[in-house]
Amino acid sequence: MADFIELAYLVAAVLFIVGLKRLASPATARNGNFLSAVGMLIAIVATLFDRQIVSFQWIVVGGMIGSALGLWMARAVKMTAMPQMVGILNGFGGGASQLVAAAVWHRLSQTGVLLPTDTAVSIYASTLIGGVTFSGSMIAAGKLQEIIPGRPVLFRFQHLLNLILLVAGAGMGAFLLISPGHPGLFIAMNVMALVLGVMLVIPIGGADMPVVICLLNSYSGLAAATTGFVIANHGLIISGALVGASGIILTQIMCRAMNRSFANVLFGGFGAQVGVAGDHRGLAARGIRETTAEDAALMLGYARSLIVAPGYGLAVAQAQHQVRNLADLLEKRGVTVKYAIHPVAGRMPGHMNVLLAEANVPYTQLYDLDDINPEFERTDVVLVVGANDVVNPAARNSPNSPIYGMPILDVDKARNVIVLKRSMNPGFAGIENELFYNEKTFMLFGDAKKSLTALASEVKEL
């Protein structure tokens, strides 16, 4: 029977891998997710045959509560709130790992048998990683939901305190290895892990949350893997490693897209710094060209090609459907429409793609940075909606700019640029955008949703 269960876990792991492989294309992705879920079901059913399990009622109670809550969350969540949702899910994964470690520790400490060293090390690792993942994710989700202020919370000796917490947590684990027992010490270690999770996330600003969510995603995988070490289960280790790897890759992608080192995101307290002022006067003297919906619609309606560059401002204005509507009208007039998606356009990796997919934009029109950048030169009009830093040519041209070196969408290379913007206020980082003063750029001020609706009705009139 034990062999049968182990084989079932292997089947589950294979299904997870095949499922992830099928995420390589939007056409096969849904099927891949289904296969992955089947793998999970096989693993759960197989575990019910585990001989260590003597009663099922509590498993059923916990499982029903969890399933109901999970299903409700998945149904109710808005697509704009997806980063919080993923954050909360990460947290529950970490919390489960921490609880399993605590339960195993408690049971073994009652038997009076000395813990084998490798089990003990695994338990302490699971406690630390699981605890940090749980509390860190909840704080990150709170910041994203704006229950907790998004600005970085910084104070003196913060990093030193974090280091002390980490060393103390590990030190307690080491002490418990030599001198088993001491439930008080084990509880203190759990508390310390939770405090450390909070401390690691509060100094990070709201704009950096995409990186944090990716990192915590990775931790939730590592937490599952450490649980696998605690109960010596291969299935858990393989699955945890897969998720850990996924989180690490996404963290790297996000850091590269923001032109920041990993250490800088974790310790920088970015967003607390006041943006480097720079020389705005030279730019402002060049003046801007303001346009009306009527003129802009004319430009759009008689273009051959259009690229839309959306930013998070689009999602904030809830204007995805208006963009799609305008694009539909233009396509009927023979304009080719593409969407240029910067990796940090949304609030988590791929977020903007999901928001546009929700508005029924076909995924074949969504292009990432590397694919779309060579296209701008050949494009008649670019429509920038609610994006700022990710289209700022200063990232290429001004070595003094704080965003210098960040990969951007080269929208300034297109023949004409229309920027939809609320006002001339510089963005979150306080960096002036050269694009707005470019002679090819036309500014259409106002709420993105209203501007897009106005553009659509003007295009209809043409």
Next chain:
Amino acid sequence: MSEGLVILLVIFVLAMFVGFEVITKVPSTLHTPLMSGSNAISGITIIGSMVVAGMGATTLATVFGVIAVAFAMINVVGGYAVTDRMLQMFKRKPEAER
């Protein structure tokens, strides 16, 4: 270090490499569903949670186990359901207005 732990470490490291290979092929369009879907996979902790909730060791261990089962199940069901909800929105051609 026991032989058992070494084998577990070998499995862990090799699985990480498989993960890197597979995940780098996921296009950026699908990174959000990738995160929620891999999240559901990390709910595999449900296995460990079920064992500690059902082995009837100590009351405290059982309580921890039950909460762990609930947490992991939120992760599993919530993760797969929300991923499916997102993936069904990705379409090659726009469908007629609903």
